Amino acid sequence: MEEGVRDRQRRRVRGLLLKTEAMYVYCINNRGLEKYLTIEKKYEVTDPHGYDEEFGQYTIVNDKGIENGYARSRFATVERWREYQLKKLI
Numbered sequence: 001m002e003e004g005v006r007d008r009q010r011r012r013v014r015g016l017l018l019k020t021e022a023m024y025v026y027c028i029n030n031r032g033l034e035k036y037l038t039i040e041k042k043y044e045v046t047d048p049h050g051y052d053e054e055f056g057q058y059t060i061v062n063d064k065g066i067e068n069g070y071a072r073s074r075f076a077t078v079e080r081w082r083e084y085q086l087k088k089l090i
Contacts, residue, residue, distance in 0.1 A: 025058055027076035036062040037074065 024044040030037035037043075046067055047059035055070040076084065 009046055011054070013040055024078050025060070026078070026081040027074060028076045028081075029074045033062075033074075036066075036068075037070065042078075043075070 027037045041077045043060040045058050061067050
């Protein structure tokens with residue numbers, strides 16, 4: 001088997017593995033983007049790497065059905081969201 005073919009197969013398998021481990025975030029700031037993001041809504045991160053460090057953003061499908069990158073500061077991870085919700089109850 002040609003080396004290039006093997007590399008492509010490995011990348012494809014890694015991509016499938018990453019896609020099965022879905023990452024979710026909650027919107028905590030939709031200021032100026034009310035048509036696209038809903039406060040306290042859970043969004044699936046569609047970028048297979050989760051967080052784009054180069055641009056400081058998460059790629060999600062917004063409320064209009066458009067895949068787009070949004071600043072990380074607009075979202076809370078599931079773990080952070082749970083902590084916030086628990087604190088509100090106490």
